[in-house]
Amino acid sequence: MAITRRSLLKGSAVAAAALPVSAMAAAAAAPPVERLPIWPGPPPGGAGLRVRDEVVKRSPGGPADDIAWPHVATPMLNVVRAATPNGGAILYVPGGGYARVAVGREGSGIARAFAARGYMVFELLYRLPHDGWAAGPDAPLQDAQRAMRLIRASAGTWGIDPARIAAIGFSAGGHLTARLASRSALRTYDPVDAADAHSARPAVAGLFFPVITMAEPAAHAHSKRELLGTDARPERVARFSAERHLPPDMPPTFVAHAANDKVVSPANSLTMFAALQAARIPSELHIFETGGHGLPLREKGEEHPWPALFERFAGRHGL
Template identity: 40%
Template sequence: MDIDRRTLFVGGLSFAATLPVPAHAAMASIINPRSPNEIIDLWPNIPPGAPRTMPVETIEERSAVADRPDRIITGVARPRMYLFKPDRPNGAAVLIMPGGGYRQEAFDNSGFQIAHWLVTHGYHAFVLIYRLPGEGWADRTNAPLADAQRAMRLIRQKAGALAISPERVAAMGFSAGGHVCSDLSTRFATSSYTPVDAADSLSARPHCAAPIYPVVSMDPAIAHAGSRDKLLGPNPTKAMEVAHSSDRNVSLQCPPHFLVHAADDETVPVENTLRLSAALRAAGVKVDTHIFAEGGHGFGVSRIAGMPVAAWPELWLGWARRTGLA
């Protein structure tokens, strides 16, 4: 059956289109984009806290260029991971959380493209499609965290079969996905759902975490308003703001962090990253913080050519080696 590129899909994804080749020279090795090797459902049955009427999954293509997809997903009723396997595995894995303001997930720009870059360096890459908080889930504020915790535990459960070290599983997130990442890295031990099987006895703590141009704080003074509204809902209390501001939940048990932001980001203020960096340092957690003069928002790995932020992928690779991930 022929499927138009702007057809709406329910359940799975279409992988007919190839992904763009990043312009930056350091990304030049990504010349043969691949489809995921496996799709891993997070929950054995209906996800916890499901609404009476489940969301209807929709995928929309925003790009007008046939070989440069830029798809977004909404209506996530089937939270899952897309696994990309490297040709030469290094024994480590990265869980990737796409951004989208908690109203959608841009899984090409801040998901599959990131995975393609990582597999060229030997990492197993898992792109997480997490539940969106404004789509009727009973515990809206913790639904994305629950999916991230469950994902980390499933990766560790499957580590032996994939020849991955269960201790060497990192987290990386972008924009609102950066909030999912920092929420996971600071509240990994929070009980966000009732255990469903043996995987839930495993730790959800990442080996290390990389929130990239992340939403961090729910303080209205610096919060990304759309993400705050979707996550906390109408009329949130001050206690809710604190509970879901990652910088307010840092402890010495948090893993090492790698932070990236552009000072000219007009979507998510750089103060989000600065607050998280300061909180990590105050708690004695190792943190590498990179604030670039130019880059804007949503640059990922394919929109960095010619800008200061073009340095971040190589910086992360070196940092990952120093933390013992690779």
């Protein structure tokens, strides 16, 4: 599922309002969002498919850029530049329950909030399993791996440190981010150019109200159905449960959820944190009392603590 309306529908205005005056000025001075495809040609595994990019409004009366993509033929990055860069970058992976990708074209409020903090932010529009790609449930992972490699390969162009690239994911995007972090070395596609020689491993991972496990009873039914289809054999459930088989080089990982999330059970975050601790991966968990399926940038007129908490954790680990 997607980030709640509290954090995205208000867009850049909400992000700016959550920041001090200096950060608001930086956000206002930021260049327009750039968009670029992540593959030099057609994405892998699409032979014979007739997938077309399709956009729908997330709510009839919502802002023009409050959109989602139920079909993605051209995986893209939105590049949200920092007005005052600090050399760090973030790959932002939105949610949508693997049924759609909830990201606009103009930069989300959360992306602009982190850009105002000095980070170059790259929002990922990724492909969906239901469109029939040859890689099936690994098609989104192909795009996430390619995006990370492309960002790292072009670090000099963007003015960022290739060692200071984090990945943050929300809801089903949290599942994809967790898989990117734990399966960065998994070869999901054949290299297509020099960018694919670079590592797909993020320096730090942030998982926010994430879908994690495909196992009952905590599995998010909608994401599980979209990802696995009708084939939910135990071995497939295990393979696509993000808490399973964490490698020793799993990046330091920050996990956050709201206790009153009625869409994705907080048990997902608890399960992931337990797995991270068992694997001795540097990790931090925050369960907030309220927030529902999403963590807002502001709450009751005050800046919500989660961006600063993530930034502090990530800063300790190289971002």
